[in-house]
Amino acid sequence: AQAIVQEDTIAAIATAVGEASVAIVRVSGKGARAVGEGLVRSKRGRPVKLEARGMRYGQVVDPKTGEVIDEAIILWMPGPHSYTGEDVLELQVHGGSYAVEAVLAACLDAGARLAEPGEFTKRAFLNGRMDLSQAEAVIDLIRAKTSFAGKLAERQVRGRFGDAVRALRRRLIELEAHVEVTIDYPEHDVEDVACDHVVRVCDDMMQDVDRLIRSAELGRVLRDGIATAIVGRPNVGKSSLLNALLERDRAIVTDLPGTTRDVLEEYINLRGIPLRLIDTAGIRETDDVVERIGVARSRASMQDAELVLWVVDASEPPTPEDEVIARESAQARRIVVLNKVDRGLHPEALRLVDEMAPGRIVRVSAREGTGLDALRDAMVQTIQRDLAVDLDVSYMANQRQRRLLEEAKDDLRTARDAAAAGATLDLVAVALQSAYEKLGETIGEEAGEDLLNEIFSRFCLGK
Ligand code: GDP
Numbered sequence: 001a002q003a004i005v006q007e008d009t010i011a012a013i014a015t016a017v018g019e020a021s022v023a024i025v026r027v028s029g030k031g032a033r034a035v036g037e038g039l040v041r042s043k044r045g046r047p048v049k050l051e052a053r054g055m056r057y058g059q060v061v062d063p064k065t066g067e068v069i070d071e072a073i074i075l076w077m078p079g080p081h082s083y084t085g086e087d088v089l090e091l092q093v094h095g096g097s098y099a100v101e102a103v104l105a106a107c108l109d110a111g112a113r114l115a116e117p118g119e120f121t122k123r124a125f126l127n128g129r130m131d132l133s134q135a136e137a138v139i140d141l142i143r144a145k146t147s148f149a150g151k152l153a154e155r156q157v158r159g160r161f162g163d164a165v166r167a168l169r170r171r172l173i174e175l176e177a178h179v180e181v182t183i184d185y186p187e188h189d190v191e192d193v194a195c196d197h198v199v200r201v202c203d204d205m206m207q208d209v210d211r212l213i214r215s216a217e218l219g220r221v222l223r224d225g226i227a228t229a230i231v232g233r234p235n236v237g238k239s240s241l242l243n244a245l246l247e248r249d250r251a252i253v254t255d256l257p258g259t260t261r262d263v264l265e266e267y268i269n270l271r272g273i274p275l276r277l278i279d280t281a282g283i284r285e286t287d288d289v290v291e292r293i294g295v296a297r298s299r300a301s302m303q304d305a306e307l308v309l310w311v312v313d314a315s316e317p318p319t320p321e322d323e324v325i326a327r328e329s330a331q332a333r334r335i336v337v338l339n340k341v342d343r344g345l346h347p348e349a350l351r352l353v354d355e356m357a358p359g360r361i362v363r364v365s366a367r368e369g370t371g372l373d374a375l376r377d378a379m380v381q382t383i384q385r386d387l388a389v390d391l392d393v394s395y396m397a398n399q400r401q402r403r404l405l406e407e408a409k410d411d412l413r414t415a416r417d418a419a420a421a422g423a424t425l426d427l428v429a430v431a432l433q434s435a436y437e438k439l440g441e442t443i444g445e446e447a448g449e450d451l452l453n454e455i456f457s458r459f460c461l462g463k
């Protein structure tokens with residue numbers, strides 16, 4: 001990668017826009033010190049001396065009018081030991097849009113230009129402060145919906161994915177060197193040994209690459225949540241169950257069948273696993289046009305769901321609608337929720353669920369909150385066992401990395417098969433080199449400018 005010296009100084013609001021007690025304006029680049037010294041004054045109007053990694057209290061003064069805009073805490077982090085690797089100035093000012101925008105405008109008047117989305121992180125990457133997988137993880141961290149996803153992204157920021165890829169690349173270099181030496185000094189028995197060696201190492205590395213590829217699936221699950229549909233005929237307590245799992249009121253609960261007419265989604269954090277809970281309209285035959293659309297959507301979300309909670313009213317004999325839903329959800333990864341157990345267990349209801357869905361049946365009362373922990377246990381178990389979500393991995397590949405990993409794996413297979421078939425070692429060497437480059441691209445070591453721009457433009461401003 002070529003070193004790119006950034007001549008200009010950039011500035012942006014680094015905190016979320018809107019009502020907040022503190023907002024941060026971040027400035028990075030050669031001119032950051034000049035911007036700080038031009039804008040900040042002590043209470044008595046004297047220039048403030050910036051001290052490396054020190055905090056200073058001062059006032060931000062409009063360089064054009066000399067007016068005080070806001071009080072600020074000033075952080076001065078000279079490069080290279082800063083987020084971007086350049087001189088960085090942070091102005092912590094009062095939240096609320098007026099003051100922040102005015103401070104940002106003053107920075108721009110003092111010589112900075114407005115940063116593009118992700119430009120701070122892009123500079124951090126260009127200055128070698130982080131590899132590309134770390135930079136991408138910053139995006140994920142910003143978007144992380146749950147604590148678990150956040151923690152995983154944070155670990156990635158610290159470079160676990162990069163470590164794994166670099167280890168693979170080192171092994172590839174060794175293998176390539178081995179092959180090159182054999183090409184340069186061809187002797188028959190040496191070549192055979194080399195081929196065996198290539199086959200063994202490639203097999204082994206393909207497994208490691210596979211593990212990295214599978215981590216992308218975890219990444220998807222953590223980003224989007226595991227789609228979990230709550231289905232059942234009207235009035236069995238689906239919305240009540242959603243509220244009970246949310247531990248707050250969101251869905252409308254009424255005694256009128258057909259109240260939840262559309263599909264309602266909520267994110268919950270189930271012991272660190274993010275779920276996208278989908279409260280569906282009750283599935284039943286109906287003449288109401290709007291309700292019919294809701295029923296169709298319920299069926300669709302049941303089919304798309306990764307986990308289905310089929311709710312049955314335990315206190316009443318089942319209706320033919322219950323049996324229809326039992327059959328329709330049979331193919332899904334399903335947990336049966338016998339609800340309203342506080343009103344007693346009707347033997348017919350018990351018989352239906354036993355016949356239709358032997359296996360996972362949990363008895364709950366959404367109204368009284370009983371049985372919910374057992375339900376959560378069953379959900380976690382199902383997810384870990386059936387969805388094979390490995391919650392112990394310490395990194396996750398994103399979709400871009402996954403594609404490259406798949407390609408690297410193909411290259412490894414090509415090299416392996418060529419070696420196994422006794423093909424010429426030049427062929428093996430070419431495939432190994434290609435795998436090496438693909439792996440490098442996942443952490444930005446071979447990244448072209450277009451790719452970089454693509455990635456960094458996905459950031460929000462100020463990062
Ligand atoms: P949905 O149509 O399946 O979403 O059902 P709702 O959640 O709207 O609930 C329908 C009715 O059943 C409401 O009057 C709820 O208060 C009642 N209900 C829900 N869960 C329970 C429960 O566990 N026990 C009792 N006794 N009533 C419940």
Ligand code: ZN
Pocket residue numbers: 238239240251252253259260279280282
């Ligand atoms: Zn409902």
